[in-house]
Amino acid sequence: METRELLEAAARAAGIEIVGYADRLLVLPNHDGSCIVRHPSGGDVEWNPLADDGDALRLAIDLRMQIDISIDGCRIYLSTSEKPIAGCSYSEVRDLYAATRLAIVRAAAAIDAQRRET
Numbered sequence: 001m002e003t004r005e006l007l008e009a010a011a012r013a014a015g016i017e018i019v020g021y022a023d024r025l026l027v028l029p030n031h032d033g034s035c036i037v038r039h040p041s042g043g044d045v046e047w048n049p050l051a052d053d054g055d056a057l058r059l060a061i062d063l064r065m066q067i068d069i070s071i072d073g074c075r076i077y078l079s080t081s082e083k084p085i086a087g088c089s090y091s092e093v094r095d096l097y098a099a100t101r102l103a104i105v106r107a108a109a110a111i112d113a114q115r116r117e118t
Contacts, residue, residue: 010108056101076107
């Protein structure tokens with residue numbers, strides 16, 4: 001899944017409205033930039049849980065994720081499952097913070113995919 005599609009799926013899972021895209025490039029390969037989302041207060045703000053720890057944490061909280069961080073990487077669980085919904089290894093990204101953010105976004109995208117199947 002391309003980065004923009006991953007962000008769009010994560011936003012859908014959390015009920016976040018994307019209203020546009022920033023055009024500057026950020027940290028990940030094939031990255032199209034941050035999304036511009038409608039903030040609950042009415043303003044538009046940049047949103048990129050792949051690059052911003054705060055955006056990733058808010059996404060995890062909104063979707064009630066359980067985060068298991070180890071020396072090897074990160075796994076994401078939902079409270080309704082004993083099996084991880086997504087993960088990212090440290091070797092895949094080489095930065096434990098980036099691996100955790102990526103695992104959170106992948107889990108949110110997986111939640112969106114599950115919802116679309118039903």
